[in-house]
Amino acid sequence: MGKSGKDSLLGNKIAAGVLTAGLILWGANRIAHIFIPDEAPEKPAIQLAGLTPAAPIAAPSGGQESIIPLLASADAAKGQAFVQQQCAACHTLNQGGANGVGPNLYGVLGGPMFAHAGFSYSDAVKAKAKGNWDYASMNAWLTSPSSFASGTGMSYAGIHNPQTRADVLAYLRTLAASPLPIPAAPPASAAPAQAAAPAAAVAPGIDALFASADTAKGQAVFQQQCSACHSIAKGGPNGVGPDLYGIVGAKAFSAPGFTYSSAVQAKAGQPWTPDSLSDWLKAPNSYASGTAMSFAGIKNDQTRADVIAYLNHNSDSPAKLP
Numbered sequence: 001m002g003k004s005g006k007d008s009l010l011g012n013k014i015a016a017g018v019l020t021a022g023l024i025l026w027g028a029n030r031i032a033h034i035f036i037p038d039e040a041p042e043k044p045a046i047q048l049a050g051l052t053p054a055a056p057i058a059a060p061s062g063g064q065e066s067i068i069p070l071l072a073s074a075d076a077a078k079g080q081a082f083v084q085q086q087c088a089a090c091h092t093l094n095q096g097g098a099n100g101v102g103p104n105l106y107g108v109l110g111g112p113m114f115a116h117a118g119f120s121y122s123d124a125v126k127a128k129a130k131g132n133w134d135y136a137s138m139n140a141w142l143t144s145p146s147s148f149a150s151g152t153g154m155s156y157a158g159i160h161n162p163q164t165r166a167d168v169l170a171y172l173r174t175l176a177a178s179p180l181p182i183p184a185a186p187p188a189s190a191a192p193a194q195a196a197a198p199a200a201a202v203a204p205g206i207d208a209l210f211a212s213a214d215t216a217k218g219q220a221v222f223q224q225q226c227s228a229c230h231s232i233a234k235g236g237p238n239g240v241g242p243d244l245y246g247i248v249g250a251k252a253f254s255a256p257g258f259t260y261s262s263a264v265q266a267k268a269g270q271p272w273t274p275d276s277l278s279d280w281l282k283a284p285n286s287y288a289s290g291t292a293m294s295f296a297g298i299k300n301d302q303t304r305a306d307v308i309a310y311l312n313h314n315s316d317s318p319a320k321l322p
């Protein structure tokens with residue numbers, strides 16, 4: 001009796017301990033979910049009513065499409081409203097403004113990366129500081145800070161809607177005595193000129209071509225041009241490049257056991273869409289300058305569509321092509 005009484009008392013203490021630990025973990029978890037998303041969700045971590053972009057999920061936004069064409073139609077006033085709601089808790093925006101949780105952002109676009117006076121940056125971003133912020137690098141950062149610099153102190157999921165990102169960039173550029181010029185958008189190349197066109201970051205016409213894509217032709221191209229470096233079999237081995245089974249819809253540059261070049265790190269983690277794969281395969285070295293994939297690219301849009309249809313075919317659950 002005495003013994004079992006002691007045991008049950010001990011049992012109660014353990015139960016209470018477990019419960020307390022559970023509550024603490026639960027609390028920490030709640031906080032972590034508010035501030036530190038464990039993977040980039042579709043929506044920004046800090047989402048405020050009334051500011052949800054019109055079509056936050058619909059766009060096939062791998063996030064790494066060129067932002068330049070969208071800047072032409074960007075709305076700095078919308079960008080300002082968005083920044084006030086989602087960024088101003090951590091960042092001041094006025095000239096000479098104080099650093100807060102994050103650094104003051106006046107003059108950031110066009111200025112040196114992660115170098116605002118008096119702010120102590122995480123080691124994660126110091127490693128990524130290369131030259132000045134431009135539209136492409138700022139676009140990549142704001143798409144997903146934690147993909148850009150894993151371990152960054154900026155606890156913000158990222159802006160997934162490309163047009164919203166363009167609006168924010170259009171606003172950020174106004175925070176400077178002399179705003180960074182917006183580069184000219186690459187011309188939408190006419191069909192006959194495509195072969196000669198330099199590697200544009202976007203492939204405007206590809207969506208229309210998926211409908212007529214030929215998986216068998218794609219397979220033939222793959223055998224000839226890709227299979228020396230890539231296997232494409234379920235559970236297949238990595239070679240010079242990673243195995244590509246199930247690549248459409250998979251997280252970019254994240255195959256287990258494969259060591260990627262640092263050139264693609266900033267682009268890693270977003271799911272591959274047919275469109276982002278098209279951009280990559282058109283000119284890997286423009287998509288991620290310095291990539292270890294030594295392959296000039298597939299310039300012909302229909303051939304690229306065929307290859308992507310073939311990649312998509314090699315999957316447990318092929319995506320619906322646009």
Ligand code: HEC
Pocket residue numbers: 046083086087088089090091101102103105108112113114115116120121122123124125142151152153154155156159168
């Ligand atoms: C929860 C706080 C927080 C929020 C919200 C936040 N940031 Fe940040 N931001 C930071 C921190 C902290 C850093 C420094 C990152 C580091 O040291 O790893 C940073 C860094 C930056 C930088 C780089 C600055 C430089 O000196 O090069 C830019 C640009 C930026 N943030 C823009 C934004 C924008 C735009 C938003 C809203 C869409 C936003 N941030 C939302 C905390 C935040």
Ligand code: HEC
Pocket residue numbers: 221222225226227228229230240241242244247251252253254255259260261262263264277281290291292293294295298307
């Ligand atoms: C000379 C070798 C080589 C050839 C040829 C090559 N690749 Fe690659 N590929 C690589 C390497 C290496 C990487 C990893 C890139 C890095 O780390 O910078 C890669 C990465 C990729 C990725 C991204 C994989 C991921 O994990 O997200 C895709 C998709 C891809 N290649 C498709 C192709 C296709 C399709 C072809 C043919 C049209 C091709 N590659 C031809 C070497 C090659």
